[in-house]
Amino acid sequence: MEALNHIENTTLPVEVNFEKLKELGLAYIQKNNDNTWTNLNPSDPGVTILDQLCFAFTELGYCNDFSIKDILTNKEGELVVKNQFYLPENILTTSPITINDFRKYVVDKVKELINLQITPVKSQCNVYSVKVLINRRIDKEKLIETVTINNEEKEITVKSQEEIILENTFFVLNSCRNLGELFLYPTAFKAKKHQVYGQLEIESGYDINTILIEIEIAINNYVFPKLIQEGYNELKKEKETTNTIFNGPKLKNGWIVESNMRPKRNRIKAYELTEVIQSIAGVLSITNVLFSHVKTPYEVWSSEEEILVFSFIDSLEKNSNSLQVFTKGKDISASINASIVKELSRLDDANSQISKVSTVQMAPELPSGMYRDISSYYSIQNTFPDAYAVGNEGVSANASAFQVAQSRQLKGYLTLFDQVLTNQFMQLASLDKLFSFENSVTGTPSDQEQFYSIQNAFEKKHGEYPSPFVCFSPTYYYQSLYKEVPHVRPLLRNFKKHEFGYEVQTLRENGWKEYQKDPYNSYMWGLMSFMENEEVNLKRRNDILNHLLARHGESPILIDTIIEGTVYSGNSQKDKVIIKSLYLQNLGLLSYYKTKAYNFIGATKLTINHIESSSELPEKEYKELQKKLVQGNQKNFIFDTLKVDKEQKITNLDFTDFSAVELKLNLLFALNVYYQDYLVSYNNAYAYWLITQRKGFLCIETNLLKESVDYEIVITEDLKGELYWKLTQKLRYKQLIELEILLREQVDFIDLQKRYPLVKVENKNNRGSDFVSVENSSYKWSVKIPLDENSLSITDSFFENELLLIFPKFFEGTLNFKISDFKNRLSYFLESELPVQITTKNFFVKNCLLKELIIAYVNWYNSLRFNQEKGTLHGGNLIANAKKLIKILVELNQLNHD
Template sequence: METLNTSQTISNAPLEEKGMDFQWLRDEGIKHLQRLSGAIWTDYNLHDPGVTILDQLCYALTDLSYRIDYDIDDLLTGKDGNTFESLYSPAQILTTNPVTLLDIRKIIIDVPDVKNAWVELAMDTDPIIYLNPTDKSLRLTNPDETNVVLPIKGLYKVFIEKKNVGGDVQPSVRKRLMACRNVGEDFAEITVLDSQMIYLSGNIEIGEVEDVNAFAADLFLRISRFISPVISFYTLDEMLQKGLQIDEIVDGPLLQHGFIDDEELLKYDRKTELHTSDIIRELMDVQGVSAVNNIELITSATSEKWRLILDTQKTPKLDVTKSMDLLKFVKNGLTITLDKESIENQYETLLSADEQPILDISERDIVLPKGDYRNPGNYHSIQHHFPKAYGIGELGLPESATIEQQAKTRQLKAYLLFFDQLIANYHQQLEQVKELFSFQSEDATTYFRQSVKGLVPNADDLLAANYEEWLADNSSQLETDQIRKNKFLNHLLARFNESFTDYSLFLFDYSNKSSKNMAPLEQSMRDKMQFLRNYPAISSDRFKAVDYTESFADPVNRSGLEKRIAAKLGIPAPDGTLLSEQENREGFYLLEHILLRPIMEDYMAYADFLVSRNITAFEKVDDTYVKCTSKAHGLQSGEQVTINGTGTLTDPGYDGDYIAEQVLPDSFLIKSPFLPDLSTESFIQEHVPTWIRTTVDTTFLLLTRPIEEFAAVNGDPALTRCKVTGHGLADQELIEINGTVGYNGKFVVTVDEEQPDYFSIEKPFSADEPGKGRWISSSQKKDPYSLQLTYVFPNWQDRFKSEEKDDNNFREFIERVVREETPVHLTVYVRWLNKEEMAVFETTYYQFLEQLRNT
């Protein structure tokens, strides 16, 4: 009754929005007219035509202001009804690829038929990698037990508890993990744990229970859940009811079955032992249990009254059938006979209730209701609202109107057309406000116009013949639109704390180099749009690695980090073609060192790698070098070998350790005096000399950089100058050179600050050096696998070319972006390859990934 008696009135208080206040607009308009006209116009009463026009314009502005005040979701709703096309939901924008061990656990538990899972750091590898503490080389064997185990960081072991006995969940778990693996990380082992069956024995005294079989099934379910807990999934509403904020709830991977409470998951760690006291407490908490006596925990191997140590390679599971044989249910001193079949059926029915369905997206995300399309651009001409006496409405002038009256009317209509066009454009601007904040369309228009043809009564003949063509032509304001559109996009990027400022500056500097034939403003606009369209994946998958279990030939199968860096640099998505076969297609590769670690297949190949092979001939090259013939030797320049079979107790002959200074298809050179007596065909047939690799250092092959040129140092014949662009060495730093004939070894470098791309070594220059060689800093990490990435870029594309004395070197910008975007715990290497080097790399890399996929 109180509501019915409340009077409903229209407030006469001034409107907060001045644009909706007709009287305020009219007063302001008259004040403006008075300032402009002074003494020329003194009659501001309602009958004055100028005042009448002012009234109509003020009314039109109040209507426009009213439309501007529509709910924002209505303004963002287009004719197609899609309201939030360019606004991402919390589950889209706040979820991430798994980052922590807890996140990885959630991903695994979300796989169907997985009950629980645990993730641990892998402390060793299979096979074990050994580090020689003397020469820092890596080996897969430890024959003299002087080497130390090299721990690899970034490897995980996964242990899975299944829900059901049948079926193999390991392939499904591996597929899910590979699809969300992070860069620099891998899963060394995925193990599905067998069940360790647990039985209970003892006596349980019960009170008043209506259905003892249903009571027993509930009791067994409670004990089963204690021994092997069930991880619960929650809807978004249920998590909100727990008092969590939306950003806390969706912080982590997006799961199909709902959300997992972190605190609950942390409680359910792997059990290593069971205590009888805990079981007794659980039993006593069951309503209807009066007392428990002589409770014991039993496995197939042992029986314990107080503490049962569990098998670490299995997960405990209650065996209900055997427990029913060993437990006695007693009431008033009498043993109750149980219907075991009924209990097992009811128990299985209760277990099935633990199955979690895949939730609809509306239960895992905030799905906002669509707005109502209000058609804010629909303009009704002000000329419809003038008094009929003006003759400019639909009815027009009467047939008796004179020519002079018709002319004056047309003059007024033409004058009012300017106002109609302006107000119609404002309506169209409001209609298109959704496009201003959109990144779905590549249309740069930010000033929108609307044709008034057909909207203004009886005025079409006043419009020019090319009026609509002129109205649709935006060419004159294209640059202005592009500048404004870039500002809108900058605002949208800033909402995600992203910026393209530095990249945009480089676009202007490199606009003449770009192969995209696109003006810098347009290219910047399109790159920003592409970035925003893909932002949910670019953001959440920024540390995601390539799925090496899927084909790398699919251009979509690239790491999230690659995609993010490419988007930040305006590099197009890969199209499946090789970079070495393209003249100006930009792109790059990301190589994870952890994937290069040896696996068991490598160990078998490694064993063959170290097999002794025969030398069939020794030939003199010159006074310094001897050529050793050995078909299909497989050596690379710089590898160390040991030769045996030519020496005696007093004369070693060729026996000893050497470096393969230069390799040919069926021979290699060693630095040694030529020994004619030991090089005859008969000597070789009798003694059968052999060679074997003594060091296999994968660090050298992985982390070395090429020396571009050896040159003489003017005025000092004892030195050789080496050219290495951007070597980054410090003066007096120790390096190792290999892959040459005359320069192999370790050297202390001399660096001249005025020539940053050169360093000198204490070695006489040799003009006869056939190879350019490779080098590595002796301070370089001797673990080539852990937490390291190498980015491989082509050096011949327009923007990627390095030009001397270029203050705005795009290469430097690329390397800066790469280091800024790569997670800080990862060591980054950037390599620039020419076409020939890229062709070799791509062939090898694709073969490697294909072999990795098939392991």
């Protein structure tokens, strides 16, 4: 049914109420004219002018009442969202933080996974073990393939599907790893299978095969449910709130709500299965349920590494006699072909996978608006009676000079109102620029667009005028009145400037067009100068950016404290505007990945360039760099906002190579600018490497260092005696965790010796202070990292869950860079950004140590990466490279204390 439109008899708001506006205008006149204006009738010219202005104000009021979606809809009918708003699926989601977040993310990325369990491991680090439930139809056997190598056929072993899934799971987990956290390599649950005994009664008319498949799926889902992904609309129909739907990581194949993420059940009783089976449509009853191959037939259980699997269909196999199926009281067990049911079950699994990756609506649709040509302006002079001679007709051809002067005098007076009104319309039309995250580059967008629209490609590239209509971050918008005001030409200052050529007394016919094309004619220059007061603009723009920050949950006071003293342009107010704008443009990704660490497996390989051979860049290369850097961020004496926005744009790929903290620190502290200014005066290869290969500093997680090395272990149960046992082999980090778990389980010492080769050592070779108790056990152990002649205990405070930030010291004393101020701001920043379990150490390193440190860092960093050629998790020499870096860091730490 169509909606019936009607007019309500209510008072219009004052902004669109002509009568009320005129009433207010007349009241103002009477109050302020000192009794000199007595004729306020319609016949008075002043009242006529008031009438036209009030009509124009109602048009402005009408446009002001447009919905925001209309105002933000462009000429193409598209809603302007970029750099205006962050969509809910982008700003309400975060990279995985909680265990359930990681489960959602991995299941979404690895389609063969049914579910997974992530468990914190109690150890020196934030480590998590991962157990996965893989689709049981996946082939677990390794494949043997025949390949031809050098004209000779050879058999090679190919990874099984299960191994590939486990590897993919590990890669996905590390792609979203958080700072200070590590994941052990995933393992698959060990299936603990049980057959089900009982008598099943099925209702007549139901397909037996379908019911049996549904029963088995329901039972196994009861043990550890498959994570179901649904679209946004489906979840809204289920009364889920938007915040609940988007709580967690951004997914591609459908959202997973927390209420559907039940933990794995390690204990199942027979009556529970009875309830599950009887809830299936078509099942009348099931009785005498019990389990096979167990001492307690009415209850089964599993460990954390196992998963209970109930082979309901296998129970129908011939000779098993474990399950009887009845319909209408008749036993039909013998007539059921279990192999067919299994095949149908496989098909059902395949269909579920297809439906999982089918297209779903992941987010609400954007509202659609109607384009409104708000900036177009119709001059009030066109609405005056012809007698006023200010409209399109103007003065008559035989008018006297006095009449022409009268007309122009009135037009000049009215044009002031026209200019104010057209500027107001442009201000409203530019709302998307006023509250944009990006700083505007012009206060008169329509004139700039017109200026470039009549130029060819060559003229655009080789402009006659420097930066036409460009200024830094205007907040007041305006436009010219060349076409809007009839016969405006003689009212504009120096309007004859372009009528004459260089030759004496050569009149140019297109002088008026040339005047309009000149972005710096007297009219436009005066208008720009009047509208664009930089001091006012900067204060107003800063207030707007503070509002935008607060609207997105960011504290402007916190940001101001962090960036105080950061230099971009030399003007502190302008610097704040620049940095806040850059931060807001990148806030979507920075907030999404706030706690994320870099992906050490898939990071881009680092190169050392010239550092190994020289502390300076080659002369030719440095001269070219210097020439480029001297230009800075200015263009025609105006800060080049577009250039800086492009250079500082953060992408998803950046979070593979850098942690969010690194990217945010670089942006808010404007480290690029310090490096650029420094490199203009100094040829320093270390500085160039730090700003091009990293983000101006080195960021090292000590947990990654601990994961990279091997360990010497000594175990004892008696610190006072001589019962010290040393492992004859060094352990890698995963093996160290496994040993710690064994000791906590209070494994018998004889069993321990069977698993690990042990040799007795004397007490004098061990310091009691190096030994720590293993939690929940009688054991104590010493864990050390062997470093050539010396060793470093894992209990050393240097190897707590720390983040090491290493900066060059050559900035001190240059570029107004004060390390003390920088340290204070850095400490404040890190305190607000990092999780409470992570501590930090900051180092400022001299040139003499930078070379050795950078080389060691690069070698270790590259060794952590996945070795594509060999297909191994890490590259070669990881342990040796890590130990070399640790030795340098220990020395650096000692120097820092000294």
